[in-house]
Amino acid sequence: MIDWLTEPLQHPFNQRAILAALLIGLTNGYASAFVVLKKSALKVGSLSHALLPGIAVAVLVAGLHEWSAFLGALFAALLIGLGSLAVSRGSRLDQDSSLAILYTAAFSGGIILLRRLGVTQQIDEWLFGNIMGLRDGDLWTTFWISCAALGVLTALHRPLLMTLFDTEVAATLGVPIRALNYLLLAVLIVVLIASLQAVGCMLALGLLVTPAATIYLLTDSTNALFWGGSLLGGLASAAAVLIGWHLNLEQGPTIVLVLGTAFLLAFIFSPKYGLLKRAAANGR
């Protein structure tokens, strides 16, 4: 059993991958509580897909560097997020529909462009992640992004929660709700980009929703939701890296599958809100 843990850790790429998985899982898990409470999972999902065309254009313009991909992804997510807002305000379409049109169009363009840029190898990584291919520099980038995101989110915890609970009441208490909503979206985009390395933009949404959604079925405490989400995100991601190593599975999908399994267990067995509990309550 101990060997199961220690044997993979002898390889430096495994050490890096597990550290990165812990960091990324922790940050995403914490941020996922905001996504769940804001009930905006699909919006965030659309933005995660918008990262790919951004990378494509950045690679086209600036060539393949760590930072070009990062900045391109950031720019594309902002452009599509704000663009959908502009389209919905300037027409009779709602924002979700506008967002769907913009991100699928952009995603398609991104795929076509990337296939012609000679980066076929990397396309797969950007789509589904490649945490084993991590270098030391990537680990540091992940570390700083995690620190910044967690720092901002914990510092603004009080006004953010008030905004999520009741926007109007928060506004009458002097919370700058509009600014906070934009800031939260910006932080979520940065967190998404940080998780690209681990799970890619197709699966990033899983990591940014499932941890807190699982805890949401287990507790009524806000603190437990945030810290439980981080803990679950971090541990599940790290465990998935080990499982992937032993069973020779791709780590990105494994992370999302492990989280999905945890959710399924909570959905069925949660002592408070589980399926069994409900069935028992109905049978009575």
Added chain:
Amino acid sequence: MSVAPHDSCAHCGHHHELSVENLGVRYREGRALDDISFATSCGSCVALIGPNGAGKSTLLKAIAGLLPIAAGKIFWRGTQVAKWSREIAYLPQRENVDWQFPITVRGVVRMGRYPQAGWWRPFSAGDAAAVEHAMAAMGLLDLQHRQISALSGGQQQRVFLARALAQEAHVLLLDEPFSGLDHPAKTALAQILRDLTKEGRLVLAAHHDLDTVRDIYDEVLLLRRKCVAFGPVTEVFTKDLLEQTFAQPANAGKELA
């Protein structure tokens, strides 16, 4: 602005006045409120009455600073109300609140201290005392660790009132506080509103149950996009004026309240 203790406006020796002058609010489709003027003061309980779509909620939100004002001015204690004021508390309709949100009674009441505590500062002894006091006044001490989803309608209404008390608000704006409550809860809430008024607060509530108006309120504002009438219940809450207010739906196609 002085920080007079809110539960004793009478001690200040003068009345705190809320005055609305020629207020107009526009929605995208058109005018929601037009040329509303009235003035009332602390120690009064005011009912906003009118058909659906008459602008009751809109007026409350405008006073709370939630909607941009197209015309006119709102003064509280002689000062024009800016975007928001700690002294004005807004209580949303119960149906508009996400009761599944993972938060306890105490957590909601503590939100009332945000204007004092700000973004980061830990709660002071004064903040804690205000929260305790507000929960005690609303009879919520036994329920303070309860999830808000596990409360009855009357209790949920009291949680939001306690939040307003913790905020040390003078003016309470309530949107249909009685809707969806059972009879005992309605009676209890009416008593609470009377008590809060007697302590010197100004209560403004959108109200649609015409049978109970005389028991609860001191003044009535009959609203139908415009101000049909405003004044003491005995003078304004009359058959003629009510017929004028409800004559036909203010917003054709929408049912009458």
